[in-house]
Amino acid sequence: MNNYTIRNANPSEFEEIGKLLIRVYSALEGFPKENEQPNYYKMLANIGDFTKLPDTELLVAVDDNNTILGAVVYFNDMQYYGSGGIATQEKDSAGFRLLGVDATARGKGIGKLLTLECIQKANLNKRKQLIIHSTLAMKTAWGMYENIGFKRSEDLDFMQGELPVFGFRYQFIL
Template identity: 65%
Template sequence: MTSQSYTIRNADPNEFEALGQLMVQVYSQLEGFPKPDEQPAYYQMFSNIGEFTQNPGVEILVAVSQKGTINGGVVFFRDLQYYGSGGTATQEKNAAGFRLLAVSPESQGLGIGKALTLACIQRAKDHQLSQVIIHSTKAMQTAWQMYERLGFRRSEDLDFMQGELPVYGFRLHLPA
């Protein structure tokens, strides 16, 4: 698949279940990341991914192939009060965020994660917000590198523990 053979768009509600299954598959295979039996509530969140859209300003974005296959997705939050993470991120003002970025194993390395990230950054700019907040774990080091190339910087004030798992905050300041 070439990088031009997918489209980034808002997910249709009838795609939420397939995206949730993709997210479970991706996250459960990450080395060093808790498995479904270790953090069942976290994986239940993937299965019910569409519930995020019941909050204002929350969008689920998907990367869809020309054949209609979901190759990846992410949840964008225009208002961090709905972000749902630990730590202090939900108290940040004038900030957007995104969570739960996942790209199917067969589609990794094609720029889909970057395209989904850039779509979230653009939405934050469109809403004239001053920053984008995200979180990651050591199991997602590949994504860290991409985020840093896009201008995100580690922000230790956003770090928190999710059970036994350290979760690391990143911040991207947007030009005014």
């Protein structure tokens, strides 16, 4: 059994993380391809740019060999979250986006570890909730999110071009 560490990505790793996320998202059945959503894939390729935003972190899951197995962008302030819909107007709230786990590392709990790290960060920062979005192509992750305590929030849903995007909230008990 490997030990996994969740930490902030180093700038020297940004390009590798972008490539990992492009592999993950482009392989999802039913998810738009690069020619359909070029700006989305450009954002993935330049994932490190998110770290220039205030209160925003690019987190990675690495193994004992420091191999990057997964990543997620954590936003401690929803105004920087960058989604459609009303999510960016939510106050005292955190969010995460663009969670991806390398195909070779799926089923090892890495997505859950990254999610729990975001929950812990939001809780430590005294946020009232953690907001995420997902698509039907990512529905396998919905069960994990719901088992952790996320609830579907239809008020956060929006359309990204032709793609329906579904919102979830994790509420903290204050």
